[in-house]
Amino acid sequence: MEQIDFFARVLGHLGPVTVSDSLLTSVLVAGLLSAASAVLTRRRTALPDRVQVVLEGIVSACENAVRDVIPTAYREVTPFIMSLWLFLATANLISLVPGFDSPTRDLSVTSALAVLVFFSVHWFGIRQQGLSAYLKHYLTPNPVLLPFHLIGEITRTLALAIRLFGNMMSMELIGLLLLIIGGLFVPVPVLLLHVVEGLVQAYIFGILALVYIAGGIQSGPQQENHSP
Amino acid sequence: MDLNPSTFVLEIVNFLVLVWLLKRFLYQPVSAAIEERRRQIARTVAEARDTQTAAETLRMQYESRLADWESEKRQAREAFKQEIEAERQRALDELEKALDAEREKARVLIERQRRDMESDLERQALRLSRQFASRFLERLAGPEMEAALLRMFGEDLAAMSPEQWQALTRALEEQEHPEAEIASAFPLKPESCAELTEMIEARTGRAVAWRFREDPALICGIRLRAGHRVLAANVGEELKFFADGAENSLGGG
Incomplete structure (x- = not known):
């Protein structure tokens, strides 16, 4: 039986840097999104055309979702969350294009994104509350809970990375197995499910990141304000 | 399934660059466009509200002016009616005077005609009496x-x-x-x-x-x-x- 290289492939080395196909695909997706944004937003008019309406719809939807959760700092957080959603949705669905594999099947990519979320939570929290006020929430309601807070920070980051990786990897694995077992057109319904799954996983990753960031922003003084 | 450090680090860099690019080329311009449109709509709504207020003011002014006009019209009509009444009374007086004068003139004329007629009759009577007396005395003459x-x-x-x-x-x-x-x-x-x-x-x-x-x-x-x-x-x-x-x-x- 021919061995199928399912996981990320190393394409080469540039000195100490290892170049994998998932990294290249990630860069390609990022480039595509950036180029499309630069080109499509170049001509803006007071009376928007269809493309502008779609772009405004995407941005407004993201902004509204973030504003509903973080009304005070949505302008700072929205670009990050919107980038996560757009990147993950595109990266998850790019495997439908023949010759491309989803970069989110690579644990290195999902871990990198989860770590970014981890740091962004602290970054936005400290920016909004200040360092001491932000760190203080780890000691509330009781300093004894500090280890649990730390464990929670690590585990939810790991969960973010593993959830996305596991779902996307398993989805592609199921499709590959069906292709091997059933033939050329058998995995088509599963690929349709893959579309939904990719979008849902992107949404879940983004919304969890948003909730974590919102928790970081609102954990300190606001919790104290709301406490009786 | 190994964690590739290069991919991990480069992916972080890649995504941070993507965040910056999307913020620079997508979020900011589109948000600015939406915000500009919101401001424009708010301006239009404010202008429409101002226009409505101005129209309402104009309508009230117009109604007030209409009421004033109606009052002025009524007063003018009353004044005109009084003027017409005075003019009619004056014309009636003048007519009455003219009629009195005509009546007096006719009376004088009739009186004069009567006197002329009486005088003519007297003359005629005198002439007749003279003729009678002449004929009578002619017959008596001798x-x-x-x-x-x-x-x-x-x-x-x-x-x-x-x-x-x-x-x-x-x-x-x-x-x-x-x-x-x-x-x-x-x-x-x-x-x-x-x-x-x-x-x-x-x-x-x-x-x-x-x-x-x-x-x-x-x-x-x-x-x-x-x-x-x-x-x-x-x-x-x-x-x-x-x-x-x-x-x-x-x-x-």
């Missing part, structure tokens, strides 16, 4: 009546005042050759003629050349003409004198 008139003429001469005689004398003296004419309706008897001439010459003291003639217009009686003086006692001239006197009295009335 030598006897002539003799009576001659006698009366003689008595009148005898009864003349000295001033009257002086006047008769001056009338004769004004002529180079004093002459006088005695006219009668019937032929005079010579003794009557002589009696008359002698009395006159005696009283005037002048010798007069006498002429005698008959004049049927006298009807009956005698007439003496000396220069510009005339002495008469005849029916024709008396009737004429009577008629002229009556005519003059009617004309003067």
Whole structure:
């Protein structure tokens, strides 16, 4: 039986840097999104055309979702969350294009994104509350809970990375197995499910990141304000 | 399934660059466009609200002005009605005055016509009476009546005042050759003629050349003409004198 290289492939080395196909695909997706944004937003008019309406719809939807959760700092957080959603949705669905594999099947990519979320939570929290006020929430309601807070920070980051990786990897694995077992057109319904799954996983990753960031922003003084 | 550190680190860099690029090329311009449109809509709504307020103000002003106009119109109509009433009253007064004047004029005219008619009737009556008296006296005229008139003429001469005689004398003296004419309706008897001439010459003291003639217009009686003086006692001239006197009295009335 021919061995199928399912996981990320190393394409080469540039000195100490290892170049994998998932990294290249990630860069390609990022480039595509950036180029499309630069080109499509170049001509803006007071009376928007269809493309502008779609772009405004995407941005407004993201902004509204973030504003509903973080009304005070949505302008700072929205670009990050919107980038996560757009990147993950595109990266998850790019495997439908023949010759491309989803970069989110690579644990290195999902871990990198989860770590970014981890740091962004602290970054936005400290920016909004200040360092001491932000760190203080780890000691509330009781300093004894500090280890649990730390464990929670690590585990939810790991969960973010593993959830996305596991779902996307398993989805592609199921499709590959069906292709091997059933033939050329058998995995088509599963690929349709893959579309939904990719979008849902992107949404879940983004919304969890948003909730974590919102928790970081609102954990300190606001919790104290709301406490009786 | 190994964690590739290069991929991990480069993916972080890749995503941070993507965040920056999307913020720079997608989020900021599109948000700015949306914000600009929101401001424009808010401006349009504010302008529409201002326009509505202005329209409402204008409507209220217009209604107020309409009410003022209505009031002014009513007042003007009242004033015009009063003016018309005054003008009508003035015209009626003038008409009444004109009618009174016309009435007075007609009354005066009718009065004058009545008086003229009465005068005409009186004249006519006088003329008729004169004609009647003339015809009546013509029928009565005769030598006897002539003799009576001659006698009366003689008595009148005898009864003349000295001033009257002086006047008769001056009338004769004004002529180079004093002459006088005695006219009668019937032929005079010579003794009557002589009696008359002698009395006159005696009283005037002048010798007069006498002429005698008959004049049927006298009807009956005698007439003496000396220069510009005339002495008469005849029916024709008396009737004429009577008629002229009556005519003059009617004309003067």
